[in-house]
Amino acid sequence: xxxxxxxxxxxxxxxxxxxxxxxxxxxxxxxxxxxxxxxxxxxxxxxxxxxxxxxxxxxxxxxxxxxxxxxxxxxxxxxxxxxxxxxxxxxxxxxxxxxxxxxxxxxxxxxxxxxxxxxxxxxxxxxxxxxxx
Numbered sequence: 344x345x346x347x348x349x350x351x352x353x354x355x356x357x358x359x360x361x362x363x364x365x366x367x368x369x370x371x372x373x374x375x376x377x378x379x380x381x382x383x384x385x386x387x388x389x390x391x392x393x394x395x396x397x398x399x400x401x402x403x404x405x406x407x408x409x410x411x412x413x414x415x416x417x418x419x420x421x422x423x424x425x426x427x428x429x430x431x432x433x434x435x436x437x438x439x440x441x442x443x444x445x446x447x448x449x450x451x452x453x454x455x456x457x458x459x460x461x462x463x464x465x466x467x468x469x470x471x472x473x474x475x476x
Contacts, residue, residue, distance in 0.1 A: 352377045363451065382451065386428050388442035397439055401430065408433040413444065413452050426452050 344352075353373045360369035376382045389398060401409060410431045419425045426449045428441045444452060 349377060360451070384444055384448050386442040387445055394441060397430075397441060401432070404432055411441075415449075422446070424449055 353370065356377060357366075357370035357373035360373055363369075364372070388394065410433065412429050414427050414429050416425050416427050417423045425446070426444045428444060429438055430441050431438045
């Protein structure tokens with residue numbers, strides 16, 4: 344990525360982030376995210392119920408076969424601002440809600456256009472979602 348492209352991405356992301364935070368903080372955060380190429384967030388709730396089995400099954404697929412996205416749940420009775428992490432396997436039978444993004448990070452999600460997921464190293468206790476810039 345050229346210097347000009349990086350600056351353009353930082354400015355674009357920084358301006359979007361100013362909707363959710365102080366301008367200075369927004370541009371500092373945008374710089375960090377663009378330099379890293381993505382924002383990686385933990386997925387909450389993956390230790391509950393059948394989520395562990397779902398993670399084991401997902402780990403068997405190639406990343407290109409797994410589609411991951413975030414979806415707001417305004418009708419959620421516990422928190423109407425919650426953002427769910429949804430997953431679907433190519434050729435699979437349906438959509439599965441894997442967990443939720445951390446509450447303090449949900450405002451950032453709207454500025455990202457793509458998501459991917461990875462299981463934490465070796466032990467399937469959790470997972471992280473990567474949101475591409």
